[in-house]
Amino acid sequence: MADFEIKDLHAGVEGRQILKGVSLAIDKGEVHAVMGPNGSGKSTLSHTLMGHPGYTVDSGEVLFKGQNILELEPDERARLGMFLAFQYPVVVPGISMANFLRTALNSKRGYDGKDKSKQVTPKEFRSLLKGELEVLHMDDSFLPRYINDGFSGGEKKRAEILQMAVLKPEIAILDETDSGLDIDSIKFVAEAVNRMRGPELGVLIITHYTRILEFIKPDFVHVLVDGKFVLSGGSEVADRLERTGYSEWGKEETAQHAQPQEVS
Amino acid sequence: MATAPKLEVGVDYKEKYGFFFPEDYVFKAKRGLNEEVVKEISHMKGEPEWMTKFRLRSLEIFRKKPMPTWGADLSRIDFENIFYYLKPAQQQSKSWDELPPEIKETYDRPGVPEAERKFLAGVSAQYESEVVYHSLQEKLQKQGVIFLDTDSALRQHPDLFKEYFGTVIPPADNKFSALNSAVWSGGSFIYVPKGVKVDIPLQAYFRINAENMGQFERTLIICDEDSFVHYIEGCTAPIYTTDSLHSAVVEIIVKKNARCRYTTIQNWSTNVYNLVTKRAMAYADATMEWVDGNLGSQITMKYPSVYLMEPGAKGDVLSVAFAGNGQHQDAGGKMIHVAPNTTSTITSKSISKAGGRTSYRGHVKIYPGANNCKSFVKCDALLLDDESRSDTYPYNDVDAENVTLGHEATVSKVSDEQLFYLMSRGIPRAEAETMIVNGFIEPFTKELPLEYAVELNRLIQLEMEGSVG
Numbered sequence: 001m002a003d004f005e006i007k008d009l010h011a012g013v014e015g016r017q018i019l020k021g022v023s024l025a026i027d028k029g030e031v032h033a034v035m036g037p038n039g040s041g042k043s044t045l046s047h048t049l050m051g052h053p054g055y056t057v058d059s060g061e062v063l064f065k066g067q068n069i070l071e072l073e074p075d076e077r078a079r080l081g082m083f084l085a086f087q088y089p090v091v092v093p094g095i096s097m098a099n100f101l102r103t104a105l106n107s108k109r110g111y112d113g114k115d116k117s118k119q120v121t122p123k124e125f126r127s128l129l130k131g132e133l134e135v136l137h138m139d140d141s142f143l144p145r146y147i148n149d150g151f152s153g154g155e156k157k158r159a160e161i162l163q164m165a166v167l168k169p170e171i172a173i174l175d176e177t178d179s180g181l182d183i184d185s186i187k188f189v190a191e192a193v194n195r196m197r198g199p200e201l202g203v204l205i206i207t208h209y210t211r212i213l214e215f216i217k218p219d220f221v222h223v224l225v226d227g228k229f230v231l232s233g234g235s236e237v238a239d240r241l242e243r244t245g246y247s248e249w250g251k252e253e254t255a256q257h258a259q260p261q262e263v264s
Numbered sequence: 265m266a267t268a269p270k271l272e273v274g275v276d277y278k279e280k281y282g283f284f285f286p287e288d289y290v291f292k293a294k295r296g297l298n299e300e301v302v303k304e305i306s307h308m309k310g311e312p313e314w315m316t317k318f319r320l321r322s323l324e325i326f327r328k329k330p331m332p333t334w335g336a337d338l339s340r341i342d343f344e345n346i347f348y349y350l351k352p353a354q355q356q357s358k359s360w361d362e363l364p365p366e367i368k369e370t371y372d373r374p375g376v377p378e379a380e381r382k383f384l385a386g387v388s389a390q391y392e393s394e395v396v397y398h399s400l401q402e403k404l405q406k407q408g409v410i411f412l413d414t415d416s417a418l419r420q421h422p423d424l425f426k427e428y429f430g431t432v433i434p435p436a437d438n439k440f441s442a443l444n445s446a447v448w449s450g451g452s453f454i455y456v457p458k459g460v461k462v463d464i465p466l467q468a469y470f471r472i473n474a475e476n477m478g479q480f481e482r483t484l485i486i487c488d489e490d491s492f493v494h495y496i497e498g499c500t501a502p503i504y505t506t507d508s509l510h511s512a513v514v515e516i517i518v519k520k521n522a523r524c525r526y527t528t529i530q531n532w533s534t535n536v537y538n539l540v541t542k543r544a545m546a547y548a549d550a551t552m553e554w555v556d557g558n559l560g561s562q563i564t565m566k567y568p569s570v571y572l573m574e575p576g577a578k579g580d581v582l583s584v585a586f587a588g589n590g591q592h593q594d595a596g597g598k599m600i601h602v603a604p605n606t607t608s609t610i611t612s613k614s615i616s617k618a619g620g621r622t623s624y625r626g627h628v629k630i631y632p633g634a635n636n637c638k639s640f641v642k643c644d645a646l647l648l649d650d651e652s653r654s655d656t657y658p659y660n661d662v663d664a665e666n667v668t669l670g671h672e673a674t675v676s677k678v679s680d681e682q683l684f685y686l687m688s689r690g691i692p693r694a695e696a697e698t699m700i701v702n703g704f705i706e707p708f709t710k711e712l713p714l715e716y717a718v719e720l721n722r723l724i725q726l727e728m729e730g731s732v733g
Contacts, residue, residue, distance in 0.1 A: 050688050053680055078690035090685035094703025103699065104689035146703070147685075163689060 001063070003028045004171045004202055009060035011048040017058060018044040020227035024204075028170060031203040033213055035241055036224035037251040042206045043087065045224070046175040049204075050084040051077055064171065079108055083169035085160040087176040092147040097159065100147050101129070101166050108167050132165040135192045153180035161192045172196075173204045178212035190215030210242045210255050225249040296344040299323065302446050305349045309415055309449075312422065322435035322445030329439040335625065336563045336594045341537055346509055348447040348480070404462065409493075410455040411466055414482050417453030424455060428486055432515035432543050432571075441541045444480045444513040451481035451512065456491040456522075465494040465527070465713060483514040487522040487550075494525040496716065508536045510561075516544035516552065520574075523551040529716060531723055532561035534591060542568040549576035555711050557584045558593050559723055567625060569598030572606035572637075579608040584708040586727055587620030587652070596626040596657075601637045604664070612643040613705050616652035617727070624673075625657045632663040640670040646704050647677050648697070698728040 002025035011019040018041045026032050036042050048055045049062060051074035061068040069077050092100075102125055111118040120128075133139060136158045148156050157177055164172055174193070178186050193203065193216050205218060213221070213235070221237035222229045223246075230249055231237060241255035302323050306316040331338055404411055410421060418425050435445035456462060487493055510532060518524045524544065532538050538561040544552040554568035570579030581597030599608035614622035624643040645654035656673050678700050686696035702709070702721050709717045 050684075052684050073693065074684060074687040075690050075692050075696070078688055084688050086685065086688075090679075090681045092682050092685065092700060092703055094706030095699055100686075100689070100699075103691055103695070104686075107690040107692065107695070146706075167689065 002026055003064070005063045006049075007061050007063065009045075009048065009062065010058040011044055011055055011060070012058060013044060013047075013055050018227050019048065021060070022224070022227070022229060024222065024229070026171065026202040026204060028202045029197075029199045030220065031197065031205065031216060031218045033205040033207060033218035033221045033238065034224050035207055035210070035221060035238065035255060037208065037246040037249075037253040040224045040251075041227040042208070042224060043175070044227075046084060046087070046173050046206050049173055050074055050082065075107070078104075078167070078169075079110070081170035083164050083167055083172045085157070085164055085172065085174045085177050087179060089148045089151075089156040089160055091149050093149055095147050096144050097147055098143040101125075101143075101163065104163065105166055128166060129162075132162055132192070135165075135188070135195060136162055137188050138162065154182060154185035157181055157185060157189055158192075161189050165192060165196060168196075168200075170200060171202045171204070173206065174212075175206045176208065177205070178207060178209060186212060186215060208253075208255065210238045213238045223249075225251065295347055297323070297346070297348055297443075297447070301348055305447060305449065308349070311418065314426065315418065318430065318435070319446045319448075322442050325435050326439060326442035326446055329436075329442060332439060335565050335623075336592045338537065338539075338563065338565075341509060343443075349449055407460045407462070408457040409460060409462055410453065412453045414451040414453045414484060415449065417484070421453075421455070424486075425453070425484075428515070428517055429484060430515070432517060432545055433513050433541050438541060440511045440539045441513050444482060444511050444541070448480045448482035448513065450479075451483040451514075452485070452495065452497075453483070454485040454493060454495060456485075456487050456493045458488040459490045460488075461492040462494070465496045467496040479510045479512070481512045483512065485514075485516045485524060485526070487516070487518045487524045489520045489522055491519075491522045492524070494527065496527045496713070497530075508533070510536055510538045510540070512540045512542075514540070514542040516542075518544055518546045518550040518552050520548045520550060522547075523553070525553040525555065526568075527555040527712060527716070529557040529559070529712075529720055529723075530561070530564075531559040532564075534560055534562055534588070536561045538564040538566065540564075540566045542566065543571065544569070544579070545571045545573055546577040546579055548574035549578075550574075551578045551580070553580040553582070554597065555582045555708070556595070557708065557720060558595055559586045559727060561591065561593070563592045563594070565594045567596045567598050567627070569600065569627075570608065571600045572603055572608065572634075574603045575605040577603065577606045579606075581608075581610045581612075582708055582711060583610070583612045584705050585612075585614040585622050586724065587614070587616045587622045588727060589618040589620060592621045592623070594623040594625055596624045596643075598627040599629070599639055601628075601630040601634045601639065601664070604633065604635045604637065606634065607638045609639070610641045610643075611707065612641075613708055614643070614645045614654055615648065615701055615704065616645070616654050617648040619649075619651040619653075621653045621655075623655045623657060625659075627659045627661075628669065629661045630664045630667055630669075634664045634667075636666050637664060638668040640668075640672075642670075642672045644673070644704070645675045646701065647675065648701075694728060698725050701728060 004026040006022055006024040009019050009022040010017060022045065034042060034045065044055060048057060051072065057070050062070050065080055069080065102120060105120050109118045109120065138158055148159065151159060177189060190212065205212065205216060218235055218238065221233060221235060223231040223237065245254040299320060302319045303316065306319055410417065412420065430445065433441050435442045454466060485495060516524055516526065530538065542554065546552045552570045556568055558564045558566065568581050572579055579599050583595050583597060585593035585595045587593040593614065596612055597610040599610060610626050612624045614624060616622045622645060626641055628639045628641060630637050641658060643656055647654060654675055658671055660669060662669060678697060682700055683696055686699060687693060702724055709720055712720060
């Protein structure tokens, strides 16, 4: 059995069924890409996997570490080792990124305000951040800022990857991480992700476009259309989509990113 | 997403804060209010005749004034069932060590901010109706700063006291200022001489700890020209079964080019009626800042105000209110522009939870001739569930020309998206909600000294605990 296994997942939002039987097995050490045109169910997949309250699971299960994580709260999934890099990171005013990262890290380590030995020390926290900030070409000035507040598109996505680096998940879902990113930001983000790649991390990249896959080479590519996988294979699938887009499934959408852009 | 069950705020207050200690009062007045009680209070304190008369006159005014009905519901206050004066120890202690152990213990309990320990020499801590512990730092004395409990100030500086006492808030101002004027006891008196900047915040920690007792402290602060002082008061109180009344009066005079900041964090037990009149007079180029945080209490009615008396005067109110189940926080601010070229801001943040109710009530008045004034009011309300309520009552009277008046109000809920985002990082729901609430009031918290900011965040955490299933 794979380390992370999605079995025949049916899920939807607002009463509409979007995912119509998705199955996928991810082992740690692997990078999977899920590609699909607009409306294929990419967002539903990422949100359902992380437990967004707006999405409902109709049937199926997702097994991770011997548990069906669909029965867990989002925070429990995270503490078990899952991570979602958001397509649209949420602004939370009044809480500094530093405070947020520290609180998240403490939660991950099971610190509940009592057992001080589980608490991250200021020194440890600083040195942990320092290296990761460098890789992402970010500086300290970002830490006292409120969560995603006033961040540019690029800063938001880099901040997501920084969180991932700090929390060290075993299964990371990158949801449209390249959208709204200029080419430099994509490179920094990819560099950071590639650095984390290894036998302890499984990655699921969810993307419309092939561009990010040029920088983070996937081991497997799955094409999602109308809530089902229609094609799975190695990285050659991405090359095929690069050329033909989603036309072979009746979707007149290119998989090629038109041009680098910065959207905040 | 699971809906929040109803939470009874304060039911486990005793466990949380743990201060319920046997009463050991030297003197305990009878319940109820009449001339005899007022005379006895004045006599016990050995006050001059003018003060006794002032008290008796105030009692008369109190009796004549009807109960205000324009705000929160005060109909359950029974004035005949309240103690108007208690004296916990025969004399004020001169040092921390001399304090009775059970009193020291109450100060240890809710985490009196470290700053207070550090600056104990400058602390005026009130236990029951009388200041128990009080001493002045040598440094302050050298600067000529007077920092006393109000009773001692009347004895030691009678002329200065008489010159200002009751001039900002006369007894006839409202029913509760009249009540306070009749039975006041304790509070702080501060005089900062010309040009003196007090570089550490002067602090007091108040506590009421007797069933059915009222606390009527009276604070008077005079900032002479070009001076600065930051005064901090904080309150926590234990819970009891019957209603308790806190009705303070705070008068502040900020003279030319001086600045005064008055910071309050109040966390009364949820049976307390907290009805406080706070007002400052700001003269030419003077700045008055009220930083006012209201947690706890059953009902709070408090609208710190600034009278902008001369050109260049500036007034600020920054207010936070948190209302849980059964609580009504009716708070806001008043800015009275008497002179031209004066500016004011009122920023109000309120949080309602588990059926709690918050109201912003504010008044901006600009008198004829007070031209070129600016005033900006911003109130934000955060509702934690569907049972809770928030209202805004802004009153603006503008009778001058070339006035800039802004008003902004928002009501929001803790959003599912924010909650999901924080939880997706492993932060448990309750902690994530607390973070969002603390983030919401951050514009307030960041104005506090660090220790108080930490304390406030902790109090919010206690209020939030168990709020979600």
